[in-house]
Amino acid sequence: MTRLSTEPTPQYLPPQTEPPIRSPLAVQSFGMTDPGCVRDSNEDHFLIAQLTKAMRIHQSSLPQPRTQYGDERGYIFLVADGMGGHQAGEQASALALGTIEVFLLNTFKWFFRLKGSEEQSVLLDFQNALREADQRVYETAVQNPALHGMGTTLTMGYALQNHLFVVHVGDSRCYLLRGGALHQLTTDHTVVGELVRRGHLSPEEAAQHRLRHVITNAVGGHELGIHAEVHKVELEPGDRMLLCSDGLTEMIPDERINAVLQEEAEPQQACERLVAEAKAQGGKDNITVIVARFDGAV
Numbered sequence: 001m002t003r004l005s006t007e008p009t010p011q012y013l014p015p016q017t018e019p020p021i022r023s024p025l026a027v028q029s030f031g032m033t034d035p036g037c038v039r040d041s042n043e044d045h046f047l048i049a050q051l052t053k054a055m056r057i058h059q060s061s062l063p064q065p066r067t068q069y070g071d072e073r074g075y076i077f078l079v080a081d082g083m084g085g086h087q088a089g090e091q092a093s094a095l096a097l098g099t100i101e102v103f104l105l106n107t108f109k110w111f112f113r114l115k116g117s118e119e120q121s122v123l124l125d126f127q128n129a130l131r132e133a134d135q136r137v138y139e140t141a142v143q144n145p146a147l148h149g150m151g152t153t154l155t156m157g158y159a160l161q162n163h164l165f166v167v168h169v170g171d172s173r174c175y176l177l178r179g180g181a182l183h184q185l186t187t188d189h190t191v192v193g194e195l196v197r198r199g200h201l202s203p204e205e206a207a208q209h210r211l212r213h214v215i216t217n218a219v220g221g222h223e224l225g226i227h228a229e230v231h232k233v234e235l236e237p238g239d240r241m242l243l244c245s246d247g248l249t250e251m252i253p254d255e256r257i258n259a260v261l262q263e264e265a266e267p268q269q270a271c272e273r274l275v276a277e278a279k280a281q282g283g284k285d286n287i288t289v290i291v292a293r294f295d296g297a298v
Helices: 088-106 116-143 191-197 203-208 254-263 267-280
Strands: 026-034 044-056 067-083 154-160 163-169 173-178 181-184 229-234 240-244 287-295
Touching: 026 044, 026 067, 026 267, 044 088, 044 287, 067 088, 067 240, 067 287, 088 116, 088 154, 116 154, 116 163, 116 229, 154 173, 154 240, 154 287, 163 173, 173 254, 181 254, 240 254, 240 267, 254 267, 267 287
Parallel strands: none
Antiparallel strands: 026 287, 044 067, 067 154, 154 163, 163 229, 173 181, 173 240, 240 287
16 A cells, blocks of 8 residues: 655645646545444444535625625535444534534635645644534533443545645545555554554554554544644545545455546446445445545636
């Protein structure tokens, strides 16, 4: 597995000269979630949303639409995999997703042409949004003993112009397919993932390790506080992004995921194939996938 070079905050430094303005990429996307073949309930949730500037016309002497939209678009992609058992896990992932939605509507100022300081501000804003989600999930569990310890992974991609920002907690994943190579952008926040990064386990050993599902960093959980992993990638025409819960990656190796993404150009067909193959391999967990394709400007 290769990793694409990314720029995490706070090490990211803005360029000293203005980069050339490129036309924004066209975006097509699709997402789906499935309970799998073993579990009765589905604790995963996902979100695909478009941000746009809008003007609502209350009165005008000219005949025109009641609502007009700006040309610039931002795109949000989010996968949350709940933990804590039926009801608790499902509620944790729903609470986290809802907190992010409120943040996007009321706090996030996304509508600017990104320069160095604004890019860093985007990453910091999303880190703060995840901290708000962490606090909401944790406090809800404290108030209801039946939900004690509930938590969720949360992996989010935000595409604006030709930039992809990724914010991540847990062991769901974000991949980028470029030039036939699949790059895992995020790291798994698990006991086994840390052992692999320190060189104590090989990836092959990790795949079968009994502690591979033990999360070390989650939204909510038994104590307050998270470390949000962040990345920024410059997108290129032809790139494809995959967000998924571990219900996919536990069932299908990266090599097969790569092959399916290359065989299926349309996001909906790619999602359907990936979910179907995960279920054919046993579907031991809930399966959630989002595929987004970035093409040259229309």
